[in-house]
Amino acid sequence: MATSLAKKEERKVRDTRLEQAIEHDDVDELHRLIVEERKLLDRASKDPFPNTPLHIAAAAGKTDVAMEMAIMKPSFARKLNPEGYNPMHLALKFQHYDTARALKTFDPKLIRVRGRCGFTPLHYIAEKQGENEPELLAEFLFACKPSIKDLTSRGETAVHIALKNQNVEAFKVLFGWLQRVNLTHILKWKDHDGNNVLHIAVSNKQPKIIKLLIKHADVNAKNSEGKTAFDIFIENPRHNQNLEKRLRPKRCSSHPPLSLSRFFSMELTGLEKYEFFFGFGDETARDIILVVSTLIATATYQAALSPPGGYWQDSSSNPSTNSTAASIENSHQAGDIIMNGWSLYFFSVVNSMAFFTSIGAIWATAIPLLPRTNMVCIAMVILGTAFSYSLVSQFPKSEAVPANLLGGFYVSLVVAGLVVPLVVWRNHARIVNRIDATGRRVDTLLESKGRQCER
Structure with a gap:
């Protein structure tokens, strides 16, 4: 019985010393007390909504002691006292902004x-x-x-x-x-x-x-x-x-406000179908697509600049008379692609298909994140145009007609790739922006995947 009373008396003394250590912002005394009683801080924080020593220190603006306790017991910094405040709330309530800043840094x-x-x-x-x-x-x-x-x-x-x-x-x-x-x-x-x-x-x-x-x-x-x-x-x-x-x-009578429940009951929008079809809702898949597409775009663009067989280093003009079919075929200018005929068409088409598929994948990944990815879409348009010009401009004069046809096709492909996804995204945005949902975060519906910030 006497031993029990003695222990209670010792605890009271330590509690008083802890209060004094907090009052004087004395970190050394705090550690001496913890050496004497390892469970000192835990003993003072057993309640479901405890007023921990960290709460007391933060409310008093004792920054050094408060930070020391936050380091030793990080869980204290998130606990709410019976009044519903955590230590940072209390530091703000009593205008101890230095303490609040220190906890924010922690x-x-x-x-x-x-x-x-x-x-x-x-x-x-x-x-x-x-x-x-x-x-x-x-x-x-x-x-x-x-x-x-x-x-x-x-x-x-x-x-x-x-x-x-x-x-x-x-x-x-x-x-x-x-x-x-x-x-x-x-x-x-x-x-x-x-x-x-x-x-x-x-x-x-x-x-x-x-x-x-x-x-x-x-x-x-x-x-x-x-x-x-x-x-x-x-x-x-x-x-x-x-x-x-x-x-x-x-x-705008044709576009009345849209409830969230009605939106969910509607058929998937074009953009949502597009996301599911290409699998862009999965971040891992999207990262893989971007990496691979970038490598393919780089390789195919380089192939267009350095085609198999290379370029003619000199010019050869046709004689005005007695020209033959062979001389016409061998006519060239310095800088023209040496390949000609079906081998040239096959290389151009296959290489271009790989290139435009890769930049299309990059483009498609960026579309659901518009308007934040505007610059990516613009860059892809410029890149596609530059690729088309660099490839077609190197065709021999004898291949002028196929070159013009391919050039027109490539430009049309770039324009279609720009316009179609933008129209799909715009229609989706027009529907989502009509949603009138009190207290709900509908902004993530315009993203490829709703993300909740980690707490």
């Missing part, structure tokens, strides 16, 4: 840990106004790009939170970031009330923000009350005819 994914009401540290800092908060918000975005896609329990993005709290500086940071990383489609997402960020900006009477959002948000979108941003605007007239005109929904 593990950038902590920015995505959902706490009370689904708020991540990014949501939390987007809500706060002040001189230091915009810089910290920018650092969070830079450290963890996927965090901008996280939603609260009410389906709100960080942009929703910033606008609902009329935090203009935070909105500017978030909006600028979305533009730079090409994620402005997030501005179309709705919260659980069916409001996108444009609805909120109109409700809060923020004309400057409305002007920025009109280009990126959906003016036709309706909230759960069936109101568009224009409907909300005219309920509270602001005598701004320009804004009223730009907010007016675009009437």
Whole structure:
């Protein structure tokens, strides 16, 4: 009995010393205590929702001790206390931004840990106004790009939170970031009330923000009350005819909004059939196709520049009279391909088939990822045109007619390869952009494969 009481007394003393070590940010004392009792930190964190020593250190802004404990017990950094906060939430709550930055450096994914009401540290800092908060918000975005896609329990993005709290500086940071990383489609997402960020900006009477959002948000979108941003605007007239005109929904009776369930019930779009047919939904297969296609394109292009037999090094002109069939066949200019007749046609056609098939595969892989792969498609067009010209221009004069026919065919092939996939992608995008799904991420439907960011 006495031994048990003595142990309890020792634990109380160590707990007090641990509190003092945290208060004085004393890393050495922390390690001395752990040497004395190996399970010291675990003993203080047995509850399902513990207020761990790391929580206490982060709330107090004791960065050195907090980082030491985060290194020794990484799991503490993700645990929520009874109030629904993890250590980074607490550091932000009490404005200990140096501690929050240190934890962000230790593990950038902590920015995505959902706490009370689904708020991540990014949501939390987007809500706060002040001189230091915009810089910290920018650092969070830079450290963890996927965090901008996280939603609260009410389906709100960080942009929703910033606008609902009329935090203009935070909105500017978030909006600028979305533009730079090409994620402005997030501005179309709705919260659980069916409001996108444009609805909120109109409700809060923020004309400057409305002007920025009109280009990126959906003016036709309706909230759960069936109101568009224009409907909300005219309920509270602001005598701004320009804004009223730009907010007016675009009437398009032939293309009404499309529910997500109805979209799934529809037949596969041309782009989706195309993806399944070529197997581009499988990233491993796509990587193999790209590598092999690149090698084939390189080899066949080089073969066009250095054909079998090579080129004539000198010129030979036909005599004006007494010409024979043999002399016509042997007429050539320096730089012409030595091959002629059916051997030349066979080589040109087979080599070109291999080349255009390879760049077509590269092109086809890039189509589902449009518009981010615009430059790849443009580069393939230029490459195909250059190949056609370099091959056909080296034909002997005696083969001018077949050369022109092949050149026309190659150009037609390049144009068709550009136009057809773009039309298929455009039709798919037109359907997907009609989807009106509250709180759902429909943006991934425009990608070859929906990807969820690792947490």
